[in-house]
Amino acid sequence: MALPIIERPVRRPALSPSRAGDFKQCPLLYRFRAVDRLPEKPTRAQVRGTVVHAVLEDLFALPKDERVPETARALVKPAWDRVRVERPEFAGLFVDAEDGEEGAWLASAEGLLDGYFGLEDPRRFDxxxxxxxxxxxxxxGVxxxxxxxxVDVAPTGEIRVVDYKTGAAxxxxxxxxALFQMKFYAxxxxxxxxxVPRQLRLMYLADRQDLVYAPDEGELARFERTLEAIWDAILRAAKTGDFRPNPGRLCGYCDHKALCPAFDGTPPPYPGWPEPDDAESVLDRTD
Incomplete structure (x- = not known):
């Protein structure tokens, strides 16, 4: 008996800050991630960032007087247990690890949260x-x-856009x-x-540093035209599959280096433009 055909809704192709950044950095990287959707192995640093983001989200769900460093540290292990269930690809992160490595990793996440409290007091606002x-x-149409x-909104209506970063400033x-992503959101x-958001704030928890920027309307209008140009370039490459590599210092960190022509590799056959849904992944949001 033939199985029934299940119609699934197709989401419109979209441009996210991470995928736009990929194309600017290397069109072939964009293809590998957005078109071929090749898997990438998450690093411990990336997954730690996911856990820290989850803790900060949980923290603001608590009453104001409970948003203290001790509570945040206590939320780390439950957040990791939840993330590990929600994202099965993270479950093997410590399969072959030496004793104590996972505990040290969780402690480093607690250290990042201490860095957060060094930058602001979450009891002072919602x-x-x-x-x-x-x-x-x-x-x-993009x-x-x-x-x-x-997103924070002052009583007077001013908007602040905040992004947590667990890497170095x-x-x-x-x-x-670094501000490209924030201008996208703005x-x-x-x-x-x-x-127009009054302030864009990148909080670098490891260094306990802020990168703060105030955009204006004209600047965001110009940025809008930049995104239009990026999308036009993506669509031109999509017609033929001509997503060219752009070798640089970040190539050493690329999971797909073995497939890159710049390093004598051969990409998989171009599958055609699949109308990809260019949403950010959970790891994209924890850089």
């Missing part, structure tokens, strides 16, 4: 939104989609790259809410 999915269709770690030369929130 966020407007946490882990907020934002989507907006540009006039050209759908922008991403997840914002936190960027040097000055790399600040523009643009979408401006178009959705009609208010």
């Amino acid at each position: 966020p407007d939104a946490r882990e907020l999915l934002v989507e907006w269709e540009m006039p050209s 759908l922008l989609r991403g997840y914002v770690d936190r 960027p040097r000055e030369v790399n600040e523009a790259k 643009l979408v929130l401006w178009r959705l809410r009609g208010v």
Whole structure:
């Protein structure tokens, strides 16, 4: 007996800050991630970032007077247990580890949370939104989609966009790259809410440093045109599969280096433009 055909809704192709950044960095990397959807092995640092994000989301669900460092540390192990169930690919992270490695890793997550409390006191406010999915269709039809770690709204209406980072703070030369993601979120929130965010705040927990930026309307309008140009370039490459590699210093960290022509590799046959759903993955959101 033939099995019934189940119709699944097809989400429209969208552009996320992570996938836009991939294409800017290396069009072939974009293809591997968004079109071929090749698997990548998560690192312990990436998964630790996921756990820390989960703890901070849980923390703001508590009453204000319970948002203290001791509570945050106590939330780490339950958050890791939950993430491990929700994301089976994370379960093998410590299968072959030496005794004590997982405990040290959890302790390092607690250290990052201590870094968070060194930057702000979460008892002093309630966020407007946490882990907020934002989507907006540009006039050209390009759908922008991403997840914002936190949105704060002042009593006077000013908006602050906050993103937690568990890696090192960027040097000055790399600040523009770090702010690309935040301008993406600021643009979408401006178009959705009609208010240009007053502040974009990247919180680097390991270094206990902030990168704060105040965008303006003209700048976000120009950024909108940049995203249009990126999407146009993606669609041109999609017609023929001509996603070219762009070798650079980050190639040593790429999971797909063995498939890259720049390193004598051969990519898999181009599957054609599958109308990918370019949403950010959970690891994209914990850089």
